Amino acid sequence: MKISYNWLKEYIDLTEKPEEVSKVLTGLGLEVEGLEFHEEIPGSMEGLVLGEVVACEPHPNADKLKLTKVDVGGPELLGIVCGAPNVAKGQRVVVATNGTTIHPKAGEPFQIKRAKIRGEESNGMICAEDEIGLSSDHGGVIVLDTQLPNGTPAADYFKPTTDYVFEIGLTPNRADATSHYGTARDLAAFYGRPLKFPPIDTFKTDDKSLKIDVSVENAEACPRYAGVTLTGLKVGPSPSWLKARLEAIGLTPINNIVDVTNYICHGVGQPLHAFDAAKIKGGKVVVKTLPEGTKFTTLDEKERKLSANDLMICDAEEGMCIAGVFGGTHSGVSDTTTSIFLESAYFSPDYVRRTAILHGLKTDASFRFERGIDPNGAVNALKHAALLIKEVAGGSISSEVVDIYPQPIADFRFKVRFARVNMLMGKDIGREAILKILKNLHIGVEDLTAHDFTAVVPPYRVDVQREIDIVEEVLRVYGIDNIELSATIGAKTLSEFPTVDDNKLQLKISEFLAARSFYEIITNSLTNAEYGAKSGLYEEEQNVVILNKLSEELGVMRQSMLFSGLEVVAYNNNHRQPNLKFFEFGKTYHKKDSGKYREQNRLALFVTGASHEESWRQPTKAIEFYDLSAALQQILNKLNISGYETQPTSDKTFESGLDFSLNGKMFASIGQVNKKVLKLAEVRQPVFYADIDWKQLLKWYKGTIDYAEVPKFPEVRRDLSLVLDKSVSFSQVEKVARQAERRLIKGLNVFSVYEGDKLEAGKKSYAISFTLQDEKETLKDKQIDKTMNALIAAFASQLGAIIRK
Template sequence: MKISYNWLKEYISIIESAEEIGKVLTSTGLEVESVEHFETVKGGLKDIVIGEVLTCAKHPNADKLSLTTVDVGNGKIHPIVCGAANVAAGQKVVVALPGATLYPSKGEPFTIKSAKIRGEVSEGMICAEDEIGLGESHAGIIVLQTNVPNGTPASSFFNIQSDYVIEIGLTPNRVDAASHIGVARDIKASQKRELKLPAVDAFKVDNNNLNISVNIENKEACLRYSGLSMTGLTVKDSPDWLKHKLLAIGISPINNIVDITNFICHELGQPMHAFDATKIEGNKVVVKTLPKGTKFTTLDGKERELQSTDLMICNASKGMCIAGVFGGADSGISNATTSIFLESACFAPDAVRKTSLHHSIKTDSSFRFERGTDPNITVYALKRAALLIKEVAGGGISSDIVDVYPVKVEDRIIRVKDKNVNRLIGKALTRDEATGILERLDIKVIDSKSDEYTVSVPPYRVDVMQEADVIEEILRIYGFNNIELREFAGSDFISSFPAKDINKFRNTLGQQLVANGFYEILTNSLTNAAYQQKHNISFEGEAVEMLNKLSEEQGILRQTMLFTGLEVCAYNINRKQKDLKLFEFGKVYTNRNGKYEETERLAIYMSGNSEAESWQHKLQSLNYHDLAQIVNGILQRSAITNVNLEKIEDPLFDFAVSVNSGKKEIGRIGKVKTTLQRDMGIKQEVFYADLSYASLFDRSNPVISLKEVPKFPEVRRDLSLVIDKNITFDTVETIAHQTTKALLKNVNLFDVYEGDKLQAGKKAYALSFALQDEQKTLTDVEIENVMNNLIKAYETKIGAVIRK
């Protein structure tokens, strides 16, 4: 919700800046999200003045340009090259001086500079409407009929207004603050100032030329309905003061009648609606529901089908408005309107909420009615609006106020105990302090006893329903920051931490894999014994054979997840789905000397290209390092950090490494054996990771350590090493950390080269080293010493050649 700082000051004395008022409001519970500077024309026409064209001649080097001299005040004459066809000597014009930044109606802002245009000096720019954001016209420069002195700021000539817009994140319970006066009430209570409500004493009926009756048929949905008629009106643009107020809070002006209803909504929080009185058939307003399926066209031109519960404002024969939500197209205000019926009502929140939700219509009106408006303000709002409409549209009030109020909404009576006030606030307040705050909030004390008192809460405070709510009102105005902390902090209870849940952990890992483009699969635990027999593959323990086999293809319980996963890969590849990222949580089974064991595993499969074919990038096949990166992410999520990799021989893989944490093996990753793939009909490489799910889960309690953010900069240095092909990056990284433990923060491999420019059996690593001292800035000498030590270590330990 947006509040204009200048507008707010009309109702209450404010000596604080907009930013300071923002802090005051936040402290009372109206959280201010931003305070933005606003100008009716962006940039405020700064460095733009009114000038006079003294001379105008044709540009010698351009047919469509003119050379002018312009008096911009203080005796300054500026030569300006102008491209407008309507420029002429003697005109009063709008001139942007060098250094002025223009914000055009369309396009990006630009700054005026002194320049030469086709060889002639130009010191400024004579402006058109759209070039400075005053309008849309670009037919020519602005020519003014005025006698103001040359050099007069354009901002004052065009009455450019400056304001601050306070954006409040209004919570659903505080609809009482959904207006400028509502916000002013909180300032009144917290700052102990007087609230100045607009006077309506001048209201009087001018004649009785147009009397319209009101009948409420649905009294549950319409709590109160007030209205009056006005005639002799002229619909036109609103005056500047009204436009400026609405524009500041993000509302586009429409016409003087509609703008006043919007003004009242944001001034008082009371939504209003104006009907063209000539469209009210029978001079009757009936508040009722219409049959389900009735067609109704709203102001936006859309035809809507009504529910039987939609409350409507009708005339003698048909609907004119969806009550509290949106007006109808046939009864709205137009330029031809000369008489109106002005509505000020209170509708039941649940009725408006259901209708607004069903039709997917959200308006300023429905926003307030859904949460609850003040039934006791309808007549005051009506008088205020009528007086303003007379001011901006002429005419007169042509009927008495019609006010139908079937059942008066009474104040809520709540009993408050002193001991509960002190207990819930956490500080002993005097009775006078507490009741003084309530009185400033319009919550009146109507009875008082030694240990308790009774208060009367006005209906517009829809959120104050019980004693605890009254105490909250006292606290938010007294100030949360004014409640001192106790000497010893404590808590009323200690919450127990839930036990680790293996299913939640599985979901966490699954979500991580899915986020990286993987699909989960579920395969049968039964597999074909021929897979391992044909390739002479053996496992620890014996396979668990089924006693009542349905087929040989499903004759044993699997001892590895690989075979059933490869079946899925083959099935997809044979159907042209060749880019695969798959994972499965499952179990493997073993018979160890008559004891049956089942173990939970996480299997990951990758094959094909890393991304789908596209013009944006070249196809790149997935490789072992892509899989290793995914596994590394799984290990980090499982809080396994002390990881080391060891090359192993495994009959399932062409090459593989075991992933170890200390002396315990977590799993294995590598490229699936080519002969095994081909036997299953797969002709592309498949990379496979087999991880112990139990080991991942056991370690999944991360130890979080914190340290201060370093104050001194990190330094990067690069090295290029030529080394034997069999030397891994893990070895290179380990040597680096062993050589310089204190200053080395990270080692990164950013390029690998293998080709005919190197000797056979060699490869080149391009490495970056991040160096940092957390106590001081590293000197060049210290950095060179570290790098020299690294070079020496690589040359000595792995026979590296440093590429220059």
């Protein structure tokens, strides 16, 4: 949002330099992201002077050029070759002397130099309006009517203004600050100065020659609607001061009527709309919704189909404007307009937001309406605009103000405790300071006691509805830099309350995966409902369906990260990139039986192709399940999560795979993606996929690492070869071993697996190494043998294992 320094001074007396005001605004929560110097006329006419053409003769070598002698107040006349058709003796003109840099309306700045034009010397240039940035007119040189002496700087005649423009990064909660007046309100509270609203006491109805009947059929969508008519107007260019205001903040002047509505919108935060009164059929304005599918052509000349929830401003026959969003092609102000109906309203933020999103329209008006403007300022803004239009376009106010406001929007009221304010601020600033700040912010106080009060917050402060919001208001005006650090605060105190920063932890794992050749992907949360229907993986009743879907291919929110990731795999495969390792942090969405919704944070991993590129040192190898399983286990180690178990998955997503669980709660599934699913996503090579509940991992994350002194006594290795049923997993073997001996076993490892004709059908052989260690003494053979015998007995009784000799 752009705010003009000069414009601010219309609402508050400012003597501080723009740089200082910039710091104050940032401290108040209106962060200034940039401060630019702005010139109404580029270069501010530096070097340009007033002169008089004292001689003008045809150029001897060119039919369209003339030789002139110009008096610019110097000791000698300047000989200037001029090609303008209107240049003549006796004219007062604007002259750019040699060495002057001029800034044309179009093109780059350039410097005037002594030159020979068709054999005749020229010292300077007699300027047209477009050549010095005044306008786009190139019809001839500027001819002035002035008594100022020759040589007077042109800036003294034209008086071009300069300004500073603040670029404010407005946060969504600060709906009250979407204007110069709202910004000035914060500065007035900080400096303790009065806030000035433009005077409207001279407003009066000049005649009652044009009456427009107004009715509001949907008061929920339009709680307040006001309007007034003006007649006898002359549409034309705006005066220079109005143009300068708009151009400073990047707006292009259109005509005096439209420019006033833009000036009010950005000045005091009230969007307005001017209708050509002659085009209002039946002399009636109706605020209502139209039937679903009604066609309406907007100012951008696009025909749109309206929703039944789109609030419209209509005449007696048809729609004229999408309320609070965009006008129509047939009812706006044109060069032939002589009378208008001027609208000032408060539209429901919910209605405006929904309509703006549905039609993809973002305007200055919708930006303000959908955040919430001041419902009690509509009439004052209307009167201010009407007076300005009379000033810049002539005419008369030809009706009483219509103001339909059946149910005034109430102030927010809630209790605030002084002790609570002081405690959360970290400083006792006293009751009087708190009350003074609130008064300066136009927040009322009722039921005042020694301990608390009732805050009365005007409805335009939609972000102040709780006690904690009052604390924030007081703190930002008082200044957070004025809150001293406690003498007792220290790192030791803070370290006792560690807080897990989810974003930092996500970054940590992202960097960890990136270091292992994974690429991060970010995919669309919208997906095709056909994926779930054809794969049979998801319940259709759990789909979160998009009401205003752009296409059927993006019609539902995803229930899984699978298909959006497979689309990326397919895209890369089609571009001859077969070897891929991806990860994505994202969300999945489900509709519950209760009609409510569930949103989950997930981490997805995808690997496919070869584990590494071809090399003369080693042959390439197809990526395996264990490559992805190792990546998941490394993530768990990085998060200090241990004690998890695995079991074969029953998820139809996979041909085969494992489920990971901890404390009876499953948190990850991993495996080779089902061929039917791959075909649906048009992927033609095997893909291994891991679906991880990231939120659950955050809950289990251990921010500290357990450590112990390095044991003084040596460890011992013993091996066993077990013949087991194929259905027995290594995790079962590990679980039985650790139950049989909890203290001495420090590690287990499978170093060989055999399945073949030397074993019975349905059997497999595990060769397992056991690492044993006693931290208090050296292990003796008798103790080692006892441990191994206990393990053998446990494997035989619980797993039916046979020990191979």
